[in-house]
Amino acid sequence: MIRAGAFSPRGALRFWQRNVFIFRRIFPESIAVNFLEPVIYLLAMGFGVGAYLTSIGGLPYLTFVATGLVATAAMFGATFECTYNAYVQMYYEKAYDGAITTPLNVEDVVVGEILWGATRSVLYGTAFLTVIALFGTVRSPLALLVPPLFFLSGLMFSVIAMTFTAVNPSIDYFPFYFALFITPMFMFSGIFFPLDALPSWVARAAWLTPLSHVVSLSRALILGTIETRHLWDLVWILVVTFALFPAPVVLMRRRLLK
Amino acid sequence: MPVSSATAPVTDAPLPVVQAQDLEKSYGALQAVDGVSFAVERGECFGFLGPNGAGKTTTMKMIYCVLLPTAGELRVLGLDVRLSPRQIKARLGVVTQDNTLDTALSVRENLLIFARYFDIPWKTARRRADELLEFVSLDERGRDKVEQLSGGMRRRLMIARALMPEPHLLILDEPTTGLDPQARQLAWEKLRQLKRTGVTQILTTHYMEEAAALCDRLVIMDHGRIVTAGSPAELIRTHVGREVVELRGFPDEADARRSLAQIAAMAGDLAEQHEVHGDLALIYTRDGETVLRRIREHAVPVESTTLRRATLEDVFLRLTGRMLRE
Numbered sequence: 092m093i094r095a096g097a098f099s100p101r102g103a104l105r106f107w108q109r110n111v112f113i114f115r116r117i118f119p120e121s122i123a124v125n126f127l128e129p130v131i132y133l134l135a136m137g138f139g140v141g142a143y144l145t146s147i148g149g150l151p152y153l154t155f156v157a158t159g160l161v162a163t164a165a166m167f168g169a170t171f172e173c174t175y176n177a178y179v180q181m182y183y184e185k186a187y188d189g190a191i192t193t194p195l196n197v198e199d200v201v202v203g204e205i206l207w208g209a210t211r212s213v214l215y216g217t218a219f220l221t222v223i224a225l226f227g228t229v230r231s232p233l234a235l236l237v238p239p240l241f242f243l244s245g246l247m248f249s250v251i252a253m254t255f256t257a258v259n260p261s262i263d264y265f266p267f268y269f270a271l272f273i274t275p276m277f278m279f280s281g282i283f284f285p286l287d288a289l290p291s292w293v294a295r296a297a298w299l300t301p302l303s304h305v306v307s308l309s310r311a312l313i314l315g316t317i318e319t320r321h322l323w324d325l326v327w328i329l330v331v332t333f334a335l336f337p338a339p340v341v342l343m344r345r346r347l348l349k
Numbered sequence: 350m351p352v353s354s355a356t357a358p359v360t361d362a363p364l365p366v367v368q369a370q371d372l373e374k375s376y377g378a379l380q381a382v383d384g385v386s387f388a389v390e391r392g393e394c395f396g397f398l399g400p401n402g403a404g405k406t407t408t409m410k411m412i413y414c415v416l417l418p419t420a421g422e423l424r425v426l427g428l429d430v431r432l433s434p435r436q437i438k439a440r441l442g443v444v445t446q447d448n449t450l451d452t453a454l455s456v457r458e459n460l461l462i463f464a465r466y467f468d469i470p471w472k473t474a475r476r477r478a479d480e481l482l483e484f485v486s487l488d489e490r491g492r493d494k495v496e497q498l499s500g501g502m503r504r505r506l507m508i509a510r511a512l513m514p515e516p517h518l519l520i521l522d523e524p525t526t527g528l529d530p531q532a533r534q535l536a537w538e539k540l541r542q543l544k545r546t547g548v549t550q551i552l553t554t555h556y557m558e559e560a561a562a563l564c565d566r567l568v569i570m571d572h573g574r575i576v577t578a579g580s581p582a583e584l585i586r587t588h589v590g591r592e593v594v595e596l597r598g599f600p601d602e603a604d605a606r607r608s609l610a611q612i613a614a615m616a617g618d619l620a621e622q623h624e625v626h627g628d629l630a631l632i633y634t635r636d637g638e639t640v641l642r643r644i645r646e647h648a649v650p651v652e653s654t655t656l657r658r659a660t661l662e663d664v665f666l667r668l669t670g671r672m673l674r675e
Contacts, residue, residue: 109465112462116453185447188445194438195466
């Protein structure tokens with residue numbers, strides 16, 4: 092389990108600051124790739140499919156897709172950071188091995204990395220939100236709560252990704268993470284079509300995916316259609332994040348301290 | 350003139366910088382470090398030698414607090430590694446076996462980021478970074494990316510980075526492995542300069558000439574244990590004597606053994622110790638000239654003979670054997 096006194100918020104902050112420092116050095120390439128992908132989906136689906144399918148549940152199709160895709164942008168920000176980037180830092184650059192010879196402990200490094208994943212989530216999600224606002228999709232001032240939501244969901248996706256990274260034997264296995272987890276979730280989280288149109292077992296299965304709750308919440312906030320049931324989405328995200336939080340910390344300790 | 354009590358501290362003898370007592374580290378059934386005891390004194394350079402898998406790096410990692418001992422006592426800078434790892438790590442400089450530099454950042458940025466891990470203010474960090482880059486002769490390369498540096502430069506940058514927090518103890522795990530001779534000489538020069546400023550150093554190495562050039566005292570480890578300890582000169586004197594006669598070119602090992610036995614017999618008490626390894630026979634002696642003369646006088650069939658001074662490598666190979674370790 093996690094050792095008492097092993098974690099220091101200050102240590103985590105220091106590692107987070109390191110990542111910010113590096114990110115600024117490689118800006119704007121660092122943001123371009125992960126940011127462009129959802130924008131391409133937006134243009135292709137919004138205008139392509141949107142030309143045939145004009146509205147879903149009373150919403151213009153572009154608006155429907157855009158308000159869901161924004162959650163994906165946020166998910167990708169955290170996921171790329173805590174899969175490929177984290178793995179390269181850990182395995183090839185040995186940045187974690189270097190950091191833990193200083194007053195920083197493994198716990199600080201892992202938490203710092205997760206916080207940075209969440210930060211990237213906010214950066215990407217907010218950039219995407221700004222773009223879709225230009226398309227006139229934002230209908231409520233509640234949209235201002237979307238960036239904080241992305242911080243929470245970014246923590247969740249970072250924790251999940253870091254758990255995989257901590258046990259991943261080789262960088263070649265990340266495509267499995269994307270093909271078996273991220274992509275199906277991307278398709279079945281109510282971004283491109285409403286889940287209630289599907290057979291009920293599919294909708295129930297989708298409820299188990301983290302992304303569907305983020306999509307549900309961000310769409311409701313952007314459109315101002317928030318209801319009490321959205322509280323459950325928030326609770327879902329919080330419970331999963333905190334329940335899983337010890338996993339990457341413990342697993343990364345085991346991996347690095349040999 | 351009154352004697353000031355401040356000039357003569359009344360404290361006990363200074364505590365060792367590192368003190369290990371029956372230190373052990375095991376992974377399941379594997380005993381990586383199997384009960385080692387040693388003390389590193391302030392200001393000295395202390396070496397760990399040993400074949401691959403001897404437990405050197407594991408011992409280093411316990412000293413710099415990334416591995417917890419399984420059993421035994423280990424105090425670093427007077428603190429228990431189990432109780433105060435963060436306080437210990439704050440006062441150490443560590444050069445790990447693998448470089449852990451941020452290759453996307455510049456040379457100078459690497460130092461600055463590292464300084465922040467130690468909560469060194471930016472202003473101080475910038476000043477120290479410039480001083481240290483000059484110290485390791487990288488002051489012209491501060492703005493270059495780490496990717497552009499040679500192996501020797503990267504190693505010097507690792508040393509400079511380890512010095513950022515002004516450590517009380519510098520730990521160097523194979524500081525010059527893989528470097529060319531020029532790069533190695535330069536690294537040694539820097540480490541000797543550091544020692545003159547009073548920084549205590551612990552190093553592991555596979556290079557006997559490195560240990561001889563840098564270490565005041567050293568231990569040789571094998572299979573997780575310390576097999577011998579002392580200064581390089583002491584170890585050579587104790588385990589091999591002054592000179593070595595190397596005899597080569599026997600047709601086979603049996604022949605080498607026969608001839609060596611013959612030579613040993615006629616060299617009498619001059620051949621203090623002797624051994625055969627493949628087609629090579631070694632005689633450890635205090636008077637190599639006489640041994641050589643007797644070999645010539647008795648016309649023992651030997652292709653080539655070499656007389657040389659005994660080195661740490663002889664000690665090392667005698668104590669750990671010549672079996673290949675992988």
